[in-house]
Amino acid sequence: MAMYNDKVMDHFMNPRNVGEIENADGKGVYGSPVCGDMMKISINVENDVITDAKFKTFGCGSAIASSSVATDMIIGKSVEEALKITNKNILNELGGLPAIKIHCSVLADRAIRSAIYDYAQKTGKHYAGLEGFDPNEDDDNETADQKQI
């Protein structure tokens, strides 16, 4: 379909890292089915490096593709590096999304932060990249983020 590029279609048709890690070190959720997309992500962390990440997403083609590519991006990265990943990085990795679909990549970036936040809460660790992050903040802020892209 002409709406998405080949890379997006590949990640949508053959998503990487689908599933849930049992007894994961950190879990995050972002979005809601009422809004049309919800991503759940689970991560394992060893020595401050993300060793595994899996996702489940209810959402459109670009939400699934950005979940897939985002989990690929964080595996093997240190927690601080993963926290630096922005919507823009995810978008670039996907080779771009139609303008109207850009909010779908916000989902993945927020879900990753939520999972790391959960991990930090459980382990009592502090990460500079988490400062000011509130996993429960509402969509008004999401809109503000979108405007910055």
Added chain:
Amino acid sequence: MRQVYLDYSATTPVKEEVLKEMLPYFTKKFGNPSSLYSIAQESKIAVEEARERVASLIGANPGEVFFTSSGTESDNWAVIETARLKKSRGNHIITTKIEHHALLHSCKYLETQGFDVTWLDVDRDGRVEPGDLEAAVTDKTVLISVMFANNEIGTIEPVREIAEIAKKHKITFHTDAVQALGNVPIDVHDLGVDMISVSSHKIYGPKGVGALYIRKGLTLPNLLHGGAQENRKRAGTENLTGIVGFGKAAQLAGLSLSEHIAKTASLRNYFIGEVTARIPDVHVNGGMEHRLPGNANITFEYVEGEALLLLLDMKGIAISTGSACSSASLTPSHVLTAIGVPMEKIHGSLRFTIGDFTTKDDIDYTVNELEKSVTKLRNISSVSKEKGW
């Protein structure tokens, strides 16, 4: 790859017979129907023959049918010009929450021009309750517009009852019959409506041509001003080829109406039967009793419609969805919202519309691919029957 088109409510292919009838009017018989020499008169005759054919399909007199560029133009003309005409008498309009955008946005525009619009609710099946409509009538009501059949869920509205109420209160009644034409028998005089919008490309005619039926004796000011075309009611050189095609399509639709209804309803019922038997957690949206024969609108729980549409498109299957993600405005279907479908289930809704070229093989292929695609997306989904929404 196999191609299966199941979006006949969006548009239809032009039938071969229709195209054949149109072709000479592009090249040899290209004359402007308003001119006076022979080839122009041939064009004029062709337009009038088409008018008779369209009129015949809706039981109208040819003089009551005016060609336009689209169903949208017909809706705009009927609603906006009636409102302007009657503004000194009253500024109240009654319509429904499930109208096509052509009607909905025309009424929204009128709201900005000092009109009050009552947006009637519909029941779970998508039907307007005539009693609710009558209760909404005030001494300021000048126009009622209720669609004949809904484009998303196929609900056929109680047009005759509404027309009676309108007549009783001496209010002009318009109905958008774009989806109903060629799918439901329509007789304007029997129904007692004042205006009906129809369109060619939903009945295997070309795009870019529609018509407005205006009951004889009803006054409707012009929307487009200019030349004397369409009995001075609608200016602009006639879309000659389009009108000829619309006429032929209307003739064919009239000839095969009962056969078309029986065939599409039977395939639609088979499709719904197969889908509900083979795929768990699906719901048909809208009632089955008063429904367009080829329409199936189904929610697949725990998946999102645009993703499902994409997977089916990869298999050559063309359908549409009520999901917000598929719309340019990112708003979910106003029709499914109006019949009370929860938001998360609107996102997982697909519309399948069956037409004259659909075969049982097409349906079997679609059900198979649908089953695979739904399973695939449910495996990826963060929501499920077990875990809930």
